[in-house]
Amino acid sequence: MLSKVLLAFIPFLHSVSTFKASPRQSIDWFPCRENGSAPLTCGSLLVPLDYLNPSSNASLKLDLVKISAVKEPKRGTILFNPGGPGGSGRESFVGSIAAALRVVTGGVYDLISFDPRGVGDTIPFSCFTNDSSRKIYNLKAPMFLNSSDTAIGAIWAARKTLVRSCLENAKDRGELVGTGYVARDMMQIVDALNEGGLLNYMGVSYGTLLGSTVAAMFPDRMGKLVLDAVINPRDYYAGRDVSGATASDRCFDGFITGCLANPQTCALAQEATDARDLEGRIYELLDSIKYDPFVIGSDVVSGIIDYSVMKNAIFTALYNPVTWPLLASGIQGILTKNATQAAKLMALNAPVPTIFPSRGYEASQGIRPSDVSLRTDNLTSLLPLFDEFYATSRIFGDALSSPTLSYAQWPFKAKGGYTGNFQVKTKNPILFIGSDVDPITPLASAKNASAGFEGSVVLEHEGYGTFPNLEIVYSRHLEIQQVVFSNIGSPNIFVDVSFHFQHSSHLPYIKRDHEFLEKFGCLVDKGTKYFYEGVVYAAEGFGGPPPDFGNDALSRNGWSVSETEDPLPEETGADCNGFYIPFSNAILMTGTHSPRAHMRRKGIPEDEIEQHIPRLNTISDVVWEQWKSLAHEPGKLRFYAIDGVVNAVTSPLLDYLFRKKGSPEEMEWEDRLTFGLDTDEGKALFGTPNGVAVAWLLTNHHGALGRRDPRVSIFRGEGKRYMIWELIPEGEKSTFDDYVSKHGPIRQ
Numbered sequence: 207m208l209s210k211v212l213l214a215f216i217p218f219l220h221s222v223s224t225f226k227a228s229p230r231q232s233i234d235w236f237p238c239r240e241n242g243s244a245p246l247t248c249g250s251l252l253v254p255l256d257y258l259n260p261s262s263n264a265s266l267k268l269d270l271v272k273i274s275a276v277k278e279p280k281r282g283t284i285l286f287n288p289g290g291p292g293g294s295g296r297e298s299f300v301g302s303i304a305a306a307l308r309v310v311t312g313g314v315y316d317l318i319s320f321d322p323r324g325v326g327d328t329i330p331f332s333c334f335t336n337d338s339s340r341k342i343y344n345l346k347a348p349m350f351l352n353s354s355d356t357a358i359g360a361i362w363a364a365r366k367t368l369v370r371s372c373l374e375n376a377k378d379r380g381e382l383v384g385t386g387y388v389a390r391d392m393m394q395i396v397d398a399l400n401e402g403g404l405l406n407y408m409g410v411s412y413g414t415l416l417g418s419t420v421a422a423m424f425p426d427r428m429g430k431l432v433l434d435a436v437i438n439p440r441d442y443y444a445g446r447d448v449s450g451a452t453a454s455d456r457c458f459d460g461f462i463t464g465c466l467a468n469p470q471t472c473a474l475a476q477e478a479t480d481a482r483d484l485e486g487r488i489y490e491l492l493d494s495i496k497y498d499p500f501v502i503g504s505d506v507v508s509g510i511i512d513y514s515v516m517k518n519a520i521f522t523a524l525y526n527p528v529t530w531p532l533l534a535s536g537i538q539g540i541l542t543k544n545a546t547q548a549a550k551l552m553a554l555n556a557p558v559p560t561i562f563p564s565r566g567y568e569a570s571q572g573i574r575p576s577d578v579s580l581r582t583d584n585l586t587s588l589l590p591l592f593d594e595f596y597a598t599s600r601i602f603g604d605a606l607s608s609p610t611l612s613y614a615q616w617p618f619k620a621k622g623g624y625t626g627n628f629q630v631k632t633k634n635p636i637l638f639i640g641s642d643v644d645p646i647t648p649l650a651s652a653k654n655a656s657a658g659f660e661g662s663v664v665l666e667h668e669g670y671g672t673f674p675n676l677e678i679v680y681s682r683h684l685e686i687q688q689v690v691f692s693n694i695g696s697p698n699i700f701v702d703v704s705f706h707f708q709h710s711s712h713l714p715y716i717k718r719d720h721e722f723l724e725k726f727g728c729l730v731d732k733g734t735k736y737f738y739e740g741v742v743y744a745a746e747g748f749g750g751p752p753p754d755f756g757n758d759a760l761s762r763n764g765w766s767v768s769e770t771e772d773p774l775p776e777e778t779g780a781d782c783n784g785f786y787i788p789f790s791n792a793i794l795m796t797g798t799h800s801p802r803a804h805m806r807r808k809g810i811p812e813d814e815i816e817q818h819i820p821r822l823n824t825i826s827d828v829v830w831e832q833w834k835s836l837a838h839e840p841g842k843l844r845f846y847a848i849d850g851v852v853n854a855v856t857s858p859l860l861d862y863l864f865r866k867k868g869s870p871e872e873m874e875w876e877d878r879l880t881f882g883l884d885t886d887e888g889k890a891l892f893g894t895p896n897g898v899a900v901a902w903l904l905t906n907h908h909g910a911l912g913r914r915d916p917r918v919s920i921f922r923g924e925g926k927r928y929m930i931w932e933l934i935p936e937g938e939k940s941t942f943d944d945y946v947s948k949h950g951p952i953r954q
Contacts, residue, residue, distance in 0.1 A: 233270065233398050240300050247272045248296075249318075253394040255329075257387060258621050268391060269327055271299045273308055273317040282429075283316040283399050284406040285392060287413030289435075291385070292569035294326050295319025307408070315406070318395065322416075324383035324569040331383050331572030333372035340568075343368065349514045351592060351604040354496055358592075358611075362585050365611045368571075373617045376572065383569075384576045384620020389420035393427065404429035404633070411435045411647055411672060414638070415442050418655055419624050421632050428632040434639040435672050436652035439628050445580030445613040446591060451599035451606050453641070453648035457524050458601045459485075460643050460670050465534050467909065474534035477541050489600075491540060492516060502545040508552055511540060519554035521605050524645040527671045529554060574609065575616035577623060582614045602645060631660035639665045646672045792845035793833060829899075830907055841910040844933055844941070846900055851927040856894040860920055860927045863887060871922065878921040878930075880942075891918050891929070900931050912936065 231252045238248040249270040256262045275281075286307060288298035298304075299319050307317050324331035334340040347364035348357045372380065396405050406429040409417040414433035421428050422439075441447040462481050465472035478484030496513045503509030516537075523533035532550050539547025582588065588610060595607035636659050640652030649666055656662045787793070834840045851857055863869075867879055881888035891897050897918070904914055913936040921928050932942050 231394070231398055233395070235272070238271065245274070246299055246304065247274060251395060251398055253391050256382060256621065257390050266323070266329060266391075268320050268395070269296060270318055270320045270395070271296045273299065273304050275314050275316050276308070277313040279314070280316065281314045282401050282406055283318055284311055284408055284430075285395065286317055286319045286407070287322070287409045287416050288319070289409075289411030289413050290325070290570055291322070291412045291415075291573035292325055293412065294321050296321055296326060311408075320391075320395070322383075322388045322573075323391070324379070324573050329379045329382060330569070331376055331379060332568045333368055333375055333571070334568075335375055339371075343371075349605075349608065350517050351608055353513045353517070353604075358585070361608065361611050362615075366615055368612070369615045369617055372572070377618075380572065380576060380618030381621045383573050384623055385416055385419050385573065386423070386577075386620060386622035386624055388416060389423050389624075390622065392416075392420055393424055396427070403427055406430045408432045409434070412437060414647070414655070415439055417636070418628065418659075421636060421659065422626055422628050422630045423624050425630045425632045428634055428636070430634055431632075431636045432639065433636060433652075433655070435644060435647040436638050436640050436655050437647055438651040438654045440654070440658075441651075442574075443578055443623070445578035445610060447606070448591075448594050448598050449651050449654060450646055450648065451595060451602050452650045453643055454524070454599035454602035454606075454645040457643045457645035457670055458520070461524065461527075461530055461533070462488075464530065471531060472534045474538040474541075477538060487541070488537060491537070495540070500540050500543075500545075500548060502549050502552075511548055511551055515551060515555055516540070517605060519551040521602065522554045524601075524670075525672045527669075571612065572618075573620075575613045576618045576620035578613045578616075580610065580613045581616070585611075585614075588614060606646075628655070628658035630658065632662075635659075635661040635663060637663055637665060641666065641669055643670045644672050790845075791837075791842045792847070793829060793843065794847045794849055795829065796849045830903060834910075841912065843911065845930065846903070846933065847928065847930040848896055849926065849928060851896060851929055853895050856891075856896045856929075857927060859890060859894060860922070860929070863920065864922060869922070873921040873923050875921070878919045880917055880919040882915070882917045888918060891920070892916075896929060900933075904933065 233249045233251045235247050235249040238246040240246065249272060251268045251270060252265040253268055254262070255264040255266045284307075286295065286298070287293065288295060288303065296319065299317075304317075311317065321328045323329055332340075334343070343364070347368070348354065348361050351358050351361065354360075392405065392407070396403060404427055405420065405424070407417055407420070409415075409432075414435060415437040417431055417433045418437075418439040421431060438447060438449045441449050459481070462484050466475050466478070466481055466484060469475035474484070478487055492513060495511065495516055499510050499512035501510055519533055519536060523529040532553060536548055536551035536554070539545070539550065591610060592603075592607045596603035599606070636656070638652040638656045640647065640649035642649040649664070652664050656664045829846075830840075833843060837843070851860060863879060869877060869879065879887075881891060883889060883892065892901050900916065900918075904911060904916065911933065914933045915936060917932050917934065917940065919930045919932070919942070932940055934940055
């Protein structure tokens with residue numbers, strides 16, 4: 207009979223070959239048994255098992271997955287890591303991220319991900335020989351340092367038993383799963399591709415640590431790198447990642463204020479009078495539940511909500527704001543003693559189902575402790591570090607400091623780790639991306655990482671969470687696609703994301719400037735250049751005519767035009783063109799088409815559109831983000847006009863109303879038809895795709911715009927249909943006629 211140790215060692219043997227890899231191996235590609243949101247190809251590549259042991263004849267088989275480029279000419283290959291440590295690249299591509307990344311990168315790159323060492327079948331790291339011992343350990347070991355008065359000592363002891371189990375069951379691979387060796391594996395993939403020797407790479411969370419490491423180890427071989435949700439590499443390797451907690455409390459504040467601002471979709475808002483009150487009630491609940499857990503069922507594992515369950519639910523939800531309503535409902539369930547409602551917190555504690563073999567949590571336990579340098583056998587010496595975590599974040603201090611108890615006692619030190627100071631100049635500049643309301647990988651970490659890489663740039667967005675939903679992926683990365691990977695200049699579309707409590711005002715946006723574009727060598731066309739200069743002029747609110755930029759794209763009175771004569775970028779097929787007139791509080795849209803609409807215009811079948819193009823929401827927030835960046839007081843927006851309505855739903859309704867009212871083909875301004883929401887015609891117009899955009903804008907940005915009494919005027923002439931909304935603040939009268947007498951009818 208096979209011993210327990212040998213049984214645990216079989217997966218390791220499966221991924222290791224007993225012959226030495228040649229200097230350059232080729233990738234063996236074959237059809238995947240699984241498929242994702244984009245067609246996948248699977249592959250394998252042999253790499254050295256131990257790079258620092260030249261006498262070894264062992265090789266490691268990497269499992270790869272590829273999304274092939276769909277456009278010509280192909281521009282190369284981009285490697286992708288979804289995070290962790292412990293995240294499976296194969297699993298991520300089977301999920302929705304595959305189609306997202308294809309659109310993000312313009313469809314002109316092959317995209318490859320892989321299971322790093324310790325993950326999946328790639329010398330899987332586990333400290334247990336069976337599921338029973340694994341479950342017993344997880345039940346006995348507390349998760350968070352503040353879960354009880356004795357938690358620190360209990361966790362220290364539990365981790366000591368874990369360390370002994372790891373030393374017994376994983377000693378053959380404990381030194382071989384570190385990030386330094388994974389970085390070398392990535393360069394082996396680059397060499398096998400034989401595409402010029404430069405690494406193009408996108409990494410998220412731990413993927414940014416891997417990206418920083420490979421860039422520091424091989425700076426002259428870096429192509430285009432995008433690192434999003436950044437881990438500070440210096441703090442990571444020191445085992446003291448306090449900087450990761452700098453925005454945790456701000457993110458938690460966003461959960462609270464977002465809930466109170468949306469009581470119709472956040473039931474928890476009923477339990478408090480203001481943000482300070484609600485925050486206090488949640489912290490009081492966390493403290494009391496240590497001593498009086500809430501019982502919701504008969505199962506000893508899933509039927510009790512204690513401090514660790516509730517704290518882990520908060521920890522999980524702040525990663526992904528899509529789950530905030532679920533968290534809010536669960537917390538209210540505990541406060542109101544509603545067991546059915548409180549049970550929703552268990553959904554935030556449930557493991558994520560996987561398709562490929564995966565023990566991501568255990569892989570993380572093996573990879574990160576082996577990477578870090580912190581070691582001590584004196585628990586007391588760690589207490590000042592815990593205090594530093596607590597002082598940095600009240601909500602996450604005990605969660606983020608808990609892993610330190612493993613690092614300190616870990617028996618393995620990863621071979622081949624990077625030992626420099628991350629002061630490096632790479633062949634091409636790195637793009638770091640961060641948010642100041644990211645609870646784990648904040649903007650501060652992105653800035654700290656960027657400081658060591660000469661020429662790198664930090665791109666800031668305002669989205670909450672670390673792992674955003676698909677729409678936020680698009681809103682971030684359409685910028686990346688056009689700025690970094692496609693080199694086509696300024697982006698012309700954001701997506702509308704309402705991911706907090708249905709109508710939250712916290713939308714992600716990206717700060718851009720001309721210097722940023724030029725630093726990446728983007729092809730900024732003249733029209734875009736003049737647009738940027740023009741909007742600065744308009745936003746400053748100067749009077750008189752605009753400066754003469756020598757381009758027809760600018761109109762009189764400081765109107766700034768975002769349209770050019772260049773064709774639409776093929777990467778998205780989307781456009782959002784218009785005039786933004788801050789000192790007149792008016793917007794005139796001249797053409798807006800989503801990627802899906804563009805694909806329909808090209809005659810692409812609906813099933814193909816459904817497969818390759820995301821469902822982007824209304825265009826209104828595209829316009830709002832542009833408007834907000836220009837106007838000193840965006841909340842004073844008064845007029846929203848569309849020059850040339852062509853929508854297949856809206857146009858017939860306009861024509862019907864013109865016929866019904868006997869309107870001439872060439873209408874004068876005084877012939878316009880005006881309807882409010884108190885009329886059937888007004889309701890119908892607001893129900894059209896064009897009207898819904900305005901209604902969504904008023905609803906989604908109620909905080910900035912306040913209550914409005916919108917009215918819509920329609921008229922036609924010169925072969926065009928026009929719609930103009932006046933967004934009248936509550937208690938005021940229409941100023942349409944005054945506006946027209948000063949500026950003329952709102953036409954291009």
